[in-house]
Amino acid sequence: MRLLTHFLSAALVCLFHTTVAQPHFGTSMQGLVAGATGPLAIGLEEPVLAGKGKLQLQWVLNSTLQKGYINVERSSYKQGPFEVLAVLRQDGTSGKFVDEQPLKGKCYYRIKWVPENGWQQFSRIVSSSFAGDMTCKFYPNPVDNMLIVRSEQALELLLTDANGKIYINKKLKSGLQTVDVSGLDKGLYIIILTQTESGRVITEKLIKN
Template identity: 30%
Template sequence: MQKIKKPNELLPQIFKTIMMKKIYLFLLSLGIWGTNLFAQPVSDANGTTAEANNASTLTISGFSVPANNNRLLVVCTYNGLNATAPSVTFNGNAMTVAIQRQNSSGVVLGLHYIVLGSDVSATTGDIVATGSGIYRLGAASYHDVDQTTPTGGETSNIFSGSPTSNTLTVTSATNELVCDCIGATASGFTGFNVGANQTQVFQSALTPGGLPSAIAMSTEAGAASVDMSWTINGSGSFIGVHAGMGLKPVGGVVPVKWTYFKGQPANKSTQLFWQTASEQNNAGFEIHRSSDGRTWEKQAFIEGAGTTSKVQNYRWTDEQPLTGMNYYRLKQMDYDGRFEYSDVVGIQLLVDHAQLAVRPNPVQSGEVTLYFPETDFEEARLEIFNSIGSLVQTKRLVSNETTIQTSHLPKGIYWFSVRVNGRKMTEKVV
């Protein structure tokens, strides 16, 4: 049999030092995070558009809403003469019409939205508008938006003839973010210029086909009222619609005001710690764990303090962390069903094989990985015994790190025993 190389023949000195320890937990990161009272909604700066000429369906494919808290997707639609107002979906889910306005020529402009909650990974899907006479479709996402009543102060106006600009006054409140969309069509139309105090989110192309048409979206910080102004460039007889609304910040009082969330090694386990400065309507915290930061499993639930202005300290111990990387997050849950996620803490579990180790233990997915220290051996053998001492499986081992299938074994307690170089090592496995 070919001699198996020792780790110190393969690894640099820093890893040799780590492997000398029985178990070494390396804290990858500490998440320290918080939520501000009355935080203004924020644009994700991902505005994009799609163009058509009198279409019945128009799609923005693979639109991505970044990971964040309290997300909102806003879509603007623009339909041509004598068209019907479209319906809009994202990932197959119907979007809500916030405002829709049709001028005397039959041009329809609409603002649609869908709340997407909080997540630590991006949400990607197709935006599909279905109707008649669809010319333009634009989309942008925002975060820190109230998920129950995300919009307010909806208003619109229409314009025609030869205007050089259009202004829409939107009634809003401090800490709202005003969002507007304008659309126009004319034979000599060349596009829009955004107002001095606004931030352009997107502007569509003038083509394809038919009379030149375009839509554009912008944002501006809210106040008692905000004037959303656009310069209309070009010549000809314009027809157009302008609509706007305020995006509302997450509720007036934040359910939980965070101080920190962090983790640390603790012998063979990992420990999580978090602190809140105040809580309102807080039912508690689900603790989620992941091996890749994408797929999460609930591990435990810790009750919250309900409503309190006093500092609260929490801790939880994972007695059976995964071998390799462990990612943790908290899902803070209100009594009314609202929730938000924390940042992510990552902790890596490295085993130096100082003795026989079987992971995960308890078994979770029908297989385990066993480790033992010897790397220079001619033969090693695994024996598995059940709780009454009967031998149920044997296996010849050629490596000191081996994956063993356990799905065929009934649930219960087993003893994994490895014999190598005249030595016997045993580990209890559940």
């Protein structure tokens, strides 16, 4: 009987020490876990034009409690891989970055927020269709009465003679557009097409029959 009593006492002591030795996660640890899996810390806006041939990204942080760094990342594909364009010190609630040489065609961006506490988070992925080499054609050449212009961007058409005298100055929408040139005299002209979004300028000779 005395041996059984000693055995039960030893078992209770071991159970007590095992319980005390277990790690305790308080509210601070719960908050960190929730922060890592909860709402995104970054509100990334859609890219906007920032002058000819440039795109601007802007973002807002949901929390200002931690200083840290922002990685601006870009890819030709939504699934990646992403390249790091810039690493910026982030001390405030907002930030911006200008991509001076966007990729041709569809371009995807995301922001990685690296605060000093180490909990890295990514923003949502945003995209923009921006190409510095966009399709822009005009025909026929030589032309009789109607000139056809096809462009993926809105553009400005300027038609001059060899001395720079302007005969036609028109703004055209993207897609297929027609320009009446029936009133022009026969001869050689210079056609200048300036794409509104990319700022690309195309200069060619145009012959009027």
